[in-house]
Amino acid sequence: MMKKMTIDDKLGLDIYNTDEHESHIDVDLECKDEAEIMKLVLACPAECYKYVDGQFSFSHLGCLECGTCRVLSHDKIVKSWNHPMGTIGVSFRQG
Amino acid sequence: MSEEKFDVIVVGGGLAGLTAAYELANAGYETLVVERGDYCGAKNMTGGRLYGHSLEKVIPNFAEEAPIERKIVKENIALLNEKGGVQIAYTSPQLGEGSNASYSVLRGKFDQWLAGKAEEAGAMMVTGIRVDKLIEQDGKVVGIDAGGEEMYADVVILADGVNSLLAQQIGMKKEIEPHEVAVGAKEVFKLSEEIINERFGVANGEGAAILCAGDPTDGNLGGGFIYTNKDTVSVGIVTTLSDIGRSQLSVPKMVERFHNHPMVEPYIKGGELVEYSGHLVTEAGWSMIPELYRDGVLVTGDAAAFVINLGYTVRGMDFAIESGRLAAEAVKRAKAVDDYSADTLSYYKKLLEESFVFRDMKKFSAFPAILEEHMIFNELPAFVGDVFNRMMVVNSEPSGDLVVGIANDFCKRFTMAGIADFVGKLMEVR
Numbered sequence A: 001m002m003k004k005m006t007i008d009d010k011l012g013l014d015i016y017n018t019d020e021h022e023s024h025i026d027v028d029l030e031c032k033d034e035a036e037i038m039k040l041v042l043a044c045p046a047e048c049y050k051y052v053d054g055q056f057s058f059s060h061l062g063c064l065e066c067g068t069c070r071v072l073s074h075d076k077i078v079k080s081w082n083h084p085m086g087t088i089g090v091s092f093r094q095g
Numbered sequence B: 001m002s003e004e005k006f007d008v009i010v011v012g013g014g015l016a017g018l019t020a021a022y023e024l025a026n027a028g029y030e031t032l033v034v035e036r037g038d039y040c041g042a043k044n045m046t047g048g049r050l051y052g053h054s055l056e057k058v059i060p061n062f063a064e065e066a067p068i069e070r071k072i073v074k075e076n077i078a079l080l081n082e083k084g085g086v087q088i089a090y091t092s093p094q095l096g097e098g099s100n101a102s103y104s105v106l107r108g109k110f111d112q113w114l115a116g117k118a119e120e121a122g123a124m125m126v127t128g129i130r131v132d133k134l135i136e137q138d139g140k141v142v143g144i145d146a147g148g149e150e151m152y153a154d155v156v157i158l159a160d161g162v163n164s165l166l167a168q169q170i171g172m173k174k175e176i177e178p179h180e181v182a183v184g185a186k187e188v189f190k191l192s193e194e195i196i197n198e199r200f201g202v203a204n205g206e207g208a209a210i211l212c213a214g215d216p217t218d219g220n221l222g223g224g225f226i227y228t229n230k231d232t233v234s235v236g237i238v239t240t241l242s243d244i245g246r247s248q249l250s251v252p253k254m255v256e257r258f259h260n261h262p263m264v265e266p267y268i269k270g271g272e273l274v275e276y277s278g279h280l281v282t283e284a285g286w287s288m289i290p291e292l293y294r295d296g297v298l299v300t301g302d303a304a305a306f307v308i309n310l311g312y313t314v315r316g317m318d319f320a321i322e323s324g325r326l327a328a329e330a331v332k333r334a335k336a337v338d339d340y341s342a343d344t345l346s347y348y349k350k351l352l353e354e355s356f357v358f359r360d361m362k363k364f365s366a367f368p369a370i371l372e373e374h375m376i377f378n379e380l381p382a383f384v385g386d387v388f389n390r391m392m393v394v395n396s397e398p399s400g401d402l403v404v405g406i407a408n409d410f411c412k413r414f415t416m417a418g419i420a421d422f423v424g425k426l427m428e429v430r
């Protein structure tokens, strides 16, 4: 087995210039549709969406800016989605 | 608010945008590239293989100076089941010859190099700036708005990638649907050059590609890929968004499952993870091509959905480069007559129709439907595993008749209706 790493360990290797306060994604955290929530939990490569003990949460901090959540749930859970402002967000050195 | 006017503004410093900018700057036009990343390539991720033919036309012998990782000389296809799999390797001198050659690349470095070439040719690069809006006047695109700063041009080339919010904003492109795209997640592991040579059986400068179907995505539409770089190995998975929820494995878990698979792990064992990335991959290709031109604007590369995605392999970089080149051709012609109307710019589409971009995309247009059958990702790897087990496993159990056994395995995995449907769709591809 390869060394076990959490998603936070992995994202910690990437370079981020984060805007702690301003999120480029606006999420409806009041949503109660579990099927819809689970889609985002399963699909987000950065695990920005979490659903633990019936508690739905989102953090834009590790976002890889892929657009997956927008495509899966625009007009539903994802109320608005934009690229972060210039220079903000992740920078891939390898890519 | 300042106001500046260029001949051409290119939005997005990826391969499509940079190629267009290089060509136009070389032709002497005042060209501005606006890229939201800190540097070109900062936001871009790919599986790893660039088919060289299209860039060869723009910069002959580019591989001699560009930061390519390795020339791919070994092709592998693997059908993986849960614990093992079958891997078929193919080598041929033809693979690496002239414009047939393909190279593993890492976009963080590669795009910066191409940006440097465009800059040398005279293009102006602005990085770290996000374009927020296209400016339209009387139905014509005349410029861009970036954080309140307005810049004008005769033509705007949209090369802003798969999430082209700008093409959506002016109605050239619809919002993407889940069955039209996949999510890709990739890890890059550092190893030494020698270890990579040894494990993949290649010499310095030479590399391997391994394309995997089956287990990596737990039967979801998609697959896994492994590409050798100079002293790193790229390992990742791609899975269609409409299949999310079909398996209870999350995307990050699929990545883990893939790199721990007994056929994958030996390649990367002991490697140190240096980066983890994610990106959308266009899947529906042909059926999701947006409007390609309007008055004052052209759409190129991923923004135009120029991708062939067969699940286990993706091809979009050579299309991005070719479409960037053809967009530049169309703009040069428009400049010559000083007319940037949709009518004049429609020349771009004509060039695409005559190019390998449309030819190849059309050829594979029925492929997404075949993949939706899931057979390639589920029954087929399982069946091939059954057959090899029957042929290779020797023990003291009664072995029985090989042919009857294989026939039984076959009946267990497939239904006639399923096969008929699959073959039918396969025929449509031709």
Ligand SMILES: Cc1cc2nc3c(=O)[nH]c(=O)nc-3n(C[C@H](O)[C@H](O)[C@H](O)COP(=O)(O)OP(=O)(O)OC[C@H]3O[C@@H](n4cnc5c(N)ncnc54)[C@H](O)[C@@H]3O)c2cc1C
Residues within 6 Å of the ligand: A083, B011, B012, B013, B014, B015, B016, B017, B034, B035, B036, B037, B040, B041, B042, B043, B044, B045, B046, B047, B048, B049, B050, B051, B129, B130, B131, B132, B159, B160, B161, B162, B166, B183, B184, B185, B186, B236, B237, B238, B279, B280, B281, B300, B301, B302, B303, B306, B307, B314, B315, B316, B317, B318, B320
């Ligand atoms: C997992 C995965 C594996 C793949 N494997 C392969 C492969 O092996 N071979 C292959 O040929 N293809 C592959 N592809 C496809 C290939 O990567 C793409 O087709 C290619 O990168 C498209 O290039 P592009 O220039 O059109 O877009 P991009 O490379 O996405 O460039 C778009 C640029 O626009 C910028 N941008 C976007 N919006 C704005 C804005 N508003 N303002 C300013 N800048 C903006 C972005 O920052 C980015 O730099 C793969 C893709 C993925 C995700």
Ligand code: SF4
Residues within 6 Å of the ligand: A025, A043, A044, A045, A046, A047, A048, A049, A062, A063, A064, A065, A066, A067, A068, A069, A070, B278
């Ligand atoms: S854009 Fe991608 S990485 Fe960011 S929150 Fe959405 S799914 Fe996750």
